[in-house]
Amino acid sequence: MSGLTRARRTAVAIAATAAAAATALTAASPAGAAPQPIVGGTTTTTGAYPFMMQITDASQDQFCGGTLVSPTKVVTAAHCMVGETPSGVRVVGGRTYLNGTNGTVARVSRIWIHPNYTTATRGEDVAVLTLSTAMPYTTAKYVSSTDTSVYAAGTTARVLGWGTTSSGGSSSNQLRTATVPIVSDTSCGGSYGSDYVKSEMVCAGYSSGGVDTCQGDSGGPLLVGGVLAGITSWGEGCAQAGYPGVYTRLATFSSLVTAQVNS
Numbered sequence: 001m002s003g004l005t006r007a008r009r010t011a012v013a014i015a016a017t018a019a020a021a022a023t024a025l026t027a028a029s030p031a032g033a034a035p036q037p038i039v040g041g042t043t044t045t046t047g048a049y050p051f052m053m054q055i056t057d058a059s060q061d062q063f064c065g066g067t068l069v070s071p072t073k074v075v076t077a078a079h080c081m082v083g084e085t086p087s088g089v090r091v092v093g094g095r096t097y098l099n100g101t102n103g104t105v106a107r108v109s110r111i112w113i114h115p116n117y118t119t120a121t122r123g124e125d126v127a128v129l130t131l132s133t134a135m136p137y138t139t140a141k142y143v144s145s146t147d148t149s150v151y152a153a154g155t156t157a158r159v160l161g162w163g164t165t166s167s168g169g170s171s172s173n174q175l176r177t178a179t180v181p182i183v184s185d186t187s188c189g190g191s192y193g194s195d196y197v198k199s200e201m202v203c204a205g206y207s208s209g210g211v212d213t214c215q216g217d218s219g220g221p222l223l224v225g226g227v228l229a230g231i232t233s234w235g236e237g238c239a240q241a242g243y244p245g246v247y248t249r250l251a252t253f254s255s256l257v258t259a260q261v262n263s
């Protein structure tokens with residue numbers, strides 16, 4: 001992993017931790033506690049999820065996930081793209097393992113970041129990459145702006161990524177997936193206070209924790225019924241009881257994303 005990637009992950013982790021400053025000091029796992037698996041779920045493949053993209057640097061070191069929504073367009077998180085230039089980013093499809101060399105590598109010709117994006121805890125954590133060459137993989141559908149039923153509390157959602165398998169741990173060489181229930185706005189607001197902006201975010205996770213996305217999963221998909229409904233954005237630690245993962249509520253940004261996809 002490059003120093004840049006590590007620095008970026010650390011910065012993001014700090015930003016997310018600051019979200020719950022009051023609890024941050026006690027957020028560390030007790031010594032000897034078992035590492036909490038991120039995506040606590042299971043290993044999977046890009047064959048099973050062909051729209052699942054690695055977002056990498058020019059050396060093909062993965063630092064975020066992304067979702068292929070048209071042959072040349074990838075939806076990811078704005079916080080993944082801050083400070084990036086098109087020439088420094090690659091999108092890799094069809095590569096299940098981080099240390100693989102297979103699949104398709106595309107250069108990026110344009111990075112669109114939501115114009116109002118500042119930090120993940122303020123929302124607008126969405127970006128669209130335009131690829132210089134088309135990906136030969138099945139794309140994912142994404143929610144429309146009127147698709148709000150996908151966010152009903154208790155709905156089963158699926159997350160995917162190569163992120164760390166514990167907070168501050170190391171990445172998973174193989175793509176992983178897990179299912180997590182959507183959490184109500186009231187409950188998530190109770191966890192995160194004013195950092196949770198219900199019009200722009202949605203939370204998912206078990207109240208007891210144990211299954212979650214984690215560092216390096218950002219930008220990747222939250223799928224409901226196989227449709228892209230959210231983008232991995234932030235959380236207090238990973239998989240902690242009472243602190244679900246927070247995802248960009250894609251329906252809110254659907255028209256903006258469509259404008260980018262068609263541009």
Ligand code: ARG
Nearest residue numbers: 213215216217218234235245
């Ligand atoms: N911000 C992280 C990233 O850049 C994702 C964190 C998700 N955290 C969580 N507890 N679900 O990869």
